[in-house]
Amino acid sequence: MKTLSLDLPAHHYDIHIGAGLLAQAELLAPHLSPEVLVVTNETIAPLYLARLEAALVKPDANRRIESVVLPDGEQHKHLRTLDQVFTRLLELNYSRRCTLLALGGGVIGDMTGFAAACYQRGVNYIQLPTTLLSQVDSSVGGKTGVNHALGKNMIGAFKQPELVLIDTDTLSTLPDREYAAGLAEVLKYGLIADAGFFDWLEQHWSDLLARRSDVVSEAIYRSCALKAEVVAEDETEQGRRAILNLGHTFGHAIETWTGYGAWLHGEAVATGLLMATDLSQRLGHVDVALVERVRTLLLQAELPVRSPTGMARDNYLQLMARDKKVESGVLRLVLLNTLGHAIVTSDFAVQALYETIDHFKS
Ligand SMILES: NC(=O)c1ccc[n+]([C@@H]2O[C@H](COP(=O)([O-])OP(=O)(O)OC[C@H]3O[C@@H](n4cnc5c(N)ncnc54)[C@H](O)[C@@H]3O)[C@@H](O)[C@H]2O)c1
Numbered sequence: 001m002k003t004l005s006l007d008l009p010a011h012h013y014d015i016h017i018g019a020g021l022l023a024q025a026e027l028l029a030p031h032l033s034p035e036v037l038v039v040t041n042e043t044i045a046p047l048y049l050a051r052l053e054a055a056l057v058k059p060d061a062n063r064r065i066e067s068v069v070l071p072d073g074e075q076h077k078h079l080r081t082l083d084q085v086f087t088r089l090l091e092l093n094y095s096r097r098c099t100l101l102a103l104g105g106g107v108i109g110d111m112t113g114f115a116a117a118c119y120q121r122g123v124n125y126i127q128l129p130t131t132l133l134s135q136v137d138s139s140v141g142g143k144t145g146v147n148h149a150l151g152k153n154m155i156g157a158f159k160q161p162e163l164v165l166i167d168t169d170t171l172s173t174l175p176d177r178e179y180a181a182g183l184a185e186v187l188k189y190g191l192i193a194d195a196g197f198f199d200w201l202e203q204h205w206s207d208l209l210a211r212r213s214d215v216v217s218e219a220i221y222r223s224c225a226l227k228a229e230v231v232a233e234d235e236t237e238q239g240r241r242a243i244l245n246l247g248h249t250f251g252h253a254i255e256t257w258t259g260y261g262a263w264l265h266g267e268a269v270a271t272g273l274l275m276a277t278d279l280s281q282r283l284g285h286v287d288v289a290l291v292e293r294v295r296t297l298l299l300q301a302e303l304p305v306r307s308p309t310g311m312a313r314d315n316y317l318q319l320m321a322r323d324k325k326v327e328s329g330v331l332r333l334v335l336l337n338t339l340g341h342a343i344v345t346s347d348f349a350v351q352a353l354y355e356t357i358d359h360f361k362s
């Protein structure tokens with residue numbers, strides 16, 4: 001097992017990464033209250049809920065351990081689904097001292113964290129991410145929330161977990177398409193913050209695609225370390241944290257345009273990363289060779305490298321105008337200054353943005 005820690009001014013928590021951690025009662029026990037609610041979904045429950053529950057009862061047979069099983073899918077990441085969690089908590093008569101456990105991917109993690117932020121004005125929660133994307137990204141950093149029909153992740157809160165426990169064994173049941181989507185976020189870290197990691201990823205890409213466990217664990221560890229470092233500097237995204245959104249302004253536009261769930265988040269991010277790199281190249285920050293390196297890795301992972309069929313320039317511009325990084329009507333984008341260094345800027349030639357969008361049309 002490897003451990004990282006995230007040190008924030010008002011809060012500190014560990015991120016444990018290793019095989020078989022869901023069954024390790026001693027890692028969870030110090031963070032549990034007598035009232036525990038596991039939040040998961042109908043796909044993950046049959047795979048991992050029993051294993052987790054067995055670990056939860058071990059140190060304390062008197063602990064109340066309940067679960068709520070939500071429908072699966074990004075289209076269910078909204079306030080109505082969250083209400084099921086609140087109803088369950090109230091039916092159980094759980095107090096402000098209860099602990100929520102998010103067992104699942106980013107959808108479950110984001111919803112559980114938001115439920116924890118809201119229930120009785122705030123209770124503790126633990127992240128138990130089971131997708132590659134949630135293990136390298138969404139479980140760390142405390143961004144929680146749900147979608148609204150008019151915009152993705154628009155309703156939410158910053159709420160840090162008490163612990164992140166990454167059991168790499170859970171990846172064994174993850175479908176290839178979901179796994180590849182997670183790799184897009186891994187690639188993002190190399191691009192924005194660590195050129196050496198990007199090189200390492202290129203060298204180990206085929207091992208990663210083959211899911212060689214030591215290489216996968218190393219990629220998760222390095223991704224979490226980079227995310228923790230950025231979040232520690234800027235917890236509530238006043239500045240630097242926005243670099244974690246490289247490719248996401250394009251990606252969110254794609255997700256909204258296609259309807260939640262048609263493209264996976266990581267797939268939309270994959271195309272978005274390539275578009276952001278392409279735009280950075282048009283603006284003269286990086287060379288064409290980098291765009292091709294990114295494209296090659298995405299293609300090898302069978303990730304999309306073109307816009308959804310029919311999505312036009314106006315569709316992008318309209319949806320991008322709703323991005324959270326828009327301030328006083330000015331669009332700000334995350335771009336690469338060079339490999340391993342991202343900037344957030346509104347200072348770009350809009351013509352170059354148009355060229356990028358048109359170039360990716362399919
Ligand atoms: N909070 C953040 O900082 C942050 C960062 C990135 C993404 N996100 C959010 O994360 C979400 C995407 O997360 P995701 O990619 O994990 O999607 P997801 O949670 O929908 O999980 C993907 C699919 O895999 C299934 N699954 C999960 N674990 C499995 C396992 N071990 N074996 C088999 N199937 C499994 C799920 O049930 C689901 O069908 C988006 O809503 C996105 O907005 C949040």
Ligand SMILES: [Zn+2]
Nearest residue numbers: 137185265269
């Ligand atoms: Zn993302």
